[in-house]
């Protein structure tokens with residue numbers, strides 16, 4: 478494939494999206510749902526569409542071996558758009574659609590791949606999503622017409638007080654995801670998972686019911702994106718996990734199905750979703766653990782935002798893994814920009830599965846699901862750091878008091894792990910959710926009890 482890509486003027490090291498098409502099913506090339514442009518017919522029908530070959534061979538290093546029809550993978554191929562033959566008119570028309578598509582046929586005529594290059598994968602031009610700051614800084618009226626437009630572009634803050642108090646010589650920087658419309662990093666994934674399914678023609682408003690297993694934050698993100706796009710959403714959750722998130726989901730109008738966590742663990746939740754697919758017509762399962770659209774949200778938006786706002790100075794990126802979407806997507810983007818950036822993955826010490834341990838109960842909500850998610854790209858992680866629930870909560874409380882940052886438990890875990898003694902280096906981490914989401918959790922238990930007791934005397 479490399480030879481063909483080169484021939485077409487695609488040079489290694491920027492980013493294109495490759496959409497695989499099974500040529501046996503169509504005589505004419507098909508573009509993904511809703512995409513403009515046309516491609517020349519393949520020279521001949523192909524036997525298989527599951528093998529992948531791409532420019533530069535980066536796919537092999539990323540461990541991508543087999544993909545099915547319509548699957549998307551992201552590859553570093555510099556200057557793809559610049560050197561690709563895209564008609565100017567088509568380029569102007571297509572803001573979020575494919576702007577060019579070509580079939581490449583392997584010399585042995587067994588593999589055919591249709592390239593769909595998306596403008597928002599033009600990494601040189603990509604700066605993340607619009608978000609609030611750009612609305613504020615633009616000229617004239619600054620009024621969002623839909624809450625989903627406000628997803629993205631969260632601010633960075635340097636933890637000057639914690640660094641000073643702990644004698645840390647590195648620069649500690651946190652990305653404040655509580656600035657998202659519904660206060661967590663998962664708003665990004667929710668939007669991308671739904672948009673991606675729409676782009677593939679898998680769901681349509683008013684017809685499809687979305688369903689998924691969630692420990693809360695993804696569900697809350699899906700809830701508001703789904704409501705704005707016209708989808709019903711059913712969330713399947715482990716009972717007793719987070720009262721705050723259950724309250725919020727119901728408040729947002731979501732149907733919440735609770736499953737006894739003692740029954741088959743995570744499998745019990747998946748079984749309940751499978752049952753829903755049998756019981757209800759047109760159910761689309763939002764699966765953050767296997768769907769590449771989840772890390773894609775962070776490759777497109779979170780990563781570029783960090784790169785731009787740090788002026789490319791980030792040396793180390795630290796993120797706790799739940800679905801693995803953040804650490805995989807941001808890590809992939811940052812390493813593409815600068816391969817020497819170190820990627821640190823954080824997991825609960827009580828359930829250190831990525832480090833080879835056994836799954837067990839812990840209280841760092843949103844991370845450490847007890848298994849290794851399919852989308853977690855371990856090949857690019859340089860180090861896995863474990864943090865106990867106690868350490869994470871202590872740090873979350875310190876962030877509130879010393880930095881004025883009201884963030885959640887996993888944010889505390891990230892700040893504990895962002896500790897490399899690298900003088901002058903910049904360590905960027907995620908403050909993945911807002912603290913108010915945990916008012917009924919252990920994080921606030923002591924203060925809550927104090928408040929209840931004080932109020933009893935009145």
Ligand SMILES: Cc1ncc(COP(=O)(O)O)c(C=O)c1O
Pocket residue numbers: 661662663694695797798799800801802803804842843844885887888909910
């Ligand atoms: C509070 C919180 N922190 C961290 C994460 C982990 O993010 P990811 O799923 O991208 O690994 C999640 C995921 O739900 C979360 O809710």
